[in-house]
Amino acid sequence: MNYQEPELQDRLAAEYVVGTLHGGARRRFERLLQEHAGLREAVQLWEEQLDPLARRLSPEPPPPRVWRAISRRLRPAGQNPPLWERLGLWRGFTLAAIASSALLVAVLLLQQNRPLPPDAAVAIIADPAGEPVWVLSTDPDRGLLQVRAEAVPPIADGQALELWLLPEQGPPRSLGLLPTAGSKQLTLPGEALQRLAVSLEPAGGSPTGQPTGPVLYQARVLSL
């Protein structure tokens, strides 16, 4: 395709802004936007032309918890954002088939041109079909385990999903409750993360300090 051609630029730009360009085509178009100023101008024109549609919606204040969640994710100058904010994991591409591939994860991270914090690690907790359910990443500088819900199957009221560290020896250790949507920060344990498991517990987590419900997912942590 000749992406310099104005009519094609205009058509693709319109479809991109309106939203009908999707899947692999949308991803490819986004990469092309970085290279072609003509495409960027065409997109900007359509954004401006269609903006009145968005403007006429009645404003509605969001709940305070949204700002709290955002402010927790802001970084002062000089610190790296968590991995998925640069990985673009909302972009629909599935990591399932290569969830166990440390090589691909490393490639994705290198594409972001960001230095990796030392001892950084990621884990993808996937369902039996290999679809990501949660993505975890460590932030050793701040002692945090960042968890992002990708596509968590619904659980009943009165239930919770608890994350366990499975040490080489000894009983499982709780790392906290997992979010069913959005992201959450847990505390990074002192010991090395190797194997993780998720169990279904009553709301508030296991009353005994050990898993009481069925183990729904397991994952291995990849160090980089």
Add this chain to the structure above:
Amino acid sequence: MDQPIQLEQLLARSAQRDQQAFETLYHRTAPRLYAVCLRLCGRRDWAEDILQEAYVKIWHRADSYHAGRGAVLTWMTSITRYTGIDLMRSRRRDSQSLGEEALDGLAAPNHTHPEHFALEGPGLDNCLGELATQQRDSLLLCFYLGLTHEEVSRRLEHPLGTVKSWIRRGLQSLKRCLQS
């Protein structure tokens, strides 16, 4: 009421990692962008997630905005809509009927019916008003709800090829009218 110059200043300070300025920017603009998110996905929980993701992106990309990029709010709206489109597709990719959960009890009022998209006033509205009903409805379904051609085809119960051509011709007519 938006004060465009001030939004630019708030965004510029945000680019310099001024979190106070960013919080002001958020409170000034979030109600409008939240409305866009609600309209897009019809669910408050997803709308909150989209809004959160969008503002985090805006924070990280604040340094990429410049005056030539158009109005601040338009720039932010675009980021929000694209974030929403990606999030909805990612969350729906394994579900049985795309877009159907928007029709459940969680749906915002007047969410799904094209005829409820009120059109008044000059400019874009005149041009939209000149479009054939089906072209306009398809376009609005795509823009507001982030539907794909296939989803619109299912919703309006018309063949995919027909829907694609409505949208293509609708966009062409819209462009001609807006630029005349």
